[in-house]
Amino acid sequence: MSQTRILVLVGSLRAASINRRLAEAAAKAAPEGVELAIYERLGEIPFYNEDIDAEGEVPAAAQALREAVAASDAVLLVTPEYNGTLPAVLKNAIDWASRPYGAGALKGRPAAVISASISANAAKWSHDDAVKALGVAGADVVKEASLNFGVIGQRFGEIHPADDAEALTQLAATVLLLAETVNARANA
Template sequence: MSQTRILVLVGSLRAASINRRLAEAAVQTAPEGVELFIYEGLGDIPFYNEDLDVEGQVPAAAQALRDAVAASDATLLVTPEYNGTLPAVLKNAIDWASRPYGAGALKSLPVAVVSASISQNAAKWSHDDAVKALGVAGAEVVKEASLNFGAIGSRFVETHPADDAEALTQLAATVRLLAEDVKARANA
């Protein structure tokens, strides 16, 4: 059986962000037969503009994202919450990957959302906005694979999520459920 490839999109561009660390920990939880890879370069993609989205002239950074999404079997979004919603960089990635309308790389792609914030809210508003945007874009959100982390500022201030047994267990369950969804779709 072939390897299941899961693309990870991280909504925080800061190298030392806790959301980035959660994504790194998720990569470590991949079971046999599943490969997770964190996409680099979201910050290089121009804001979506239909004037730029012309066949044969799509900016290289945007085309690279589309190609990476199209080459994956599923996507895992890891999102912080900025001012009560998802970061612009993730919304922009969703916008580019959803085009051309009705046939973009996200169409029918299984996606899971992990959200994390310093508040007790656990970035649930950001999570809900990501789920909404992904659904409108045509992705298949795997809701049972959803995961929310709250109070990450204190929980992971001195500990990497990869060193937190509970976080690893939760991330592993999310990755497993997403991979199982991919396999179920392939066998349907």
């Protein structure tokens, strides 16, 4: 199995967010031959505006995201739930990476979603909205790789998800399924 590169987009910009910690734990749980890179610049990207999405006018931060998505083999979203849906920063990233229409960096790229919230709902509304937006954007959503974590304040309030054996096992399975999808396509 060759090296599989998965770009991770975290929907919470807060440095100490549990969603970010889940992304870090997923990177730790990645099997040999799979590299997860957490994208650090989502907060720098302006809201999508077709007026500035023109040749020579694309903001550097948006272009950097497009290039990072294009250089990856797959994309993994880790999303909290804000007011019953996905955070604007993730929706904005999907919007930029989906353009130009029909040929954006997300087109045909395998993608999976991990959602987590303090409620028992486990951010399932946000998860469903992320899956929908990725699918409309042209990504190949690997629904079997979906993962939801509820009541994360209680579960991970005192410990890092990387120190939770069950969470590591679940994260490793999600990453493995996404990587297997990439490899199956490469060998098809």
